[in-house]
Amino acid sequence: MSILDKPKTKRRSLHDLIPVAVVxxxxxxxxxxxxDLINDLRADAGLTPLTHEK
Structure with missing residues (x-):
């Protein structure tokens, strides 16, 4: 292996990194x-809730 060769890394599947739900x-x-779910997650992260405007 020469210095110019990049190490080969295997990328993980997107499904392994991000949970997927079926609704x-x-x-x-x-x-x-x-x-409400998004606002709960934002509150847990220390962010302000979203407004109820569409």
Whole structure:
């Protein structure tokens, strides 16, 4: 291996890095539920909640 060769690294699948969820229409997840989830996550991160404007 010469100095100019880059080390070969295997990239992990995107699915290994980011959890993926499947939402079905019968799950009861609507705009308000998603908005509340995002605001809870923002609060946990020390960020201000989003406004309720669309």
């Amino acid at each position: 079905r229409p019968g799950d009861g997840i609507d705009y308000a539920w998603i908005r």
